[in-house]
Amino acid sequence: MPRYEYKVVPAPAKGLKAKGIRSPVARFAHALASAMNELGAEGWSYLRTDTLPAEERAGLTRTRTTYHNMLVFRREVQEDVQLQEVAQSSPPPPTALELAFQAPQPVPRIAYEDAPEDAEDAPSASILTILQARRAETEDVNEIAAE
Known part of the structure; x- marks a missing residue:
């Protein structure tokens, strides 16, 4: 399915002078x-007009609605541009913080009198x-402090 990009430009408000064109309508058509x-x-x-x-200011406090004639154009987006967009939309590599949350970490050791000193027995979490x-x-410490 072809993809398009669009361009909208204001229609000319005045005609252009040119050799052999005399009437205002012909000058406007030339512009x-x-x-x-x-x-x-x-x-x-060219697609359409x-x-x-559009609301515009009229004086200090009022607004008024004016109408503008716009010319709408389109062109098909090239395939290599589409491929670049797809390449740019691939997810970025994970950050160091994301990798830290995924990697198992050793559980902090709590010093007890009867605890074994072997570091190999510590499970990873x-x-x-x-x-x-x-x-x-921390919640336990805060409860004790509150009493």
Whole structure:
């Protein structure tokens, strides 16, 4: 399915003078044709003309609605541009913080009188488990301090 990009430009408000063109209508048509030919040379194809409302200031406190004629052009997006967009949309590599949450971490050792001194016996846990254990310890300390 082809993808398009769009360009919207204001329609000319005044005609352009040119050799052999005398009437205001012909000058306006010449200005319109010139604008369309310039964009056509860049690969844009004319799609339609729209008249759209816009609110503008009128004095210090009032606004008024004016209508503007806009020329709408479109052109097909090139395939290599689409491939670049897909390549750019691939997820970035994980950050160091994300890797830290995924990697197992050793559980902090609590010193007890009967605890074995072997570090090899310590199970590994995720950083989330470690943080939950520290939060529980902090809550216990706060409860003791509150009494």
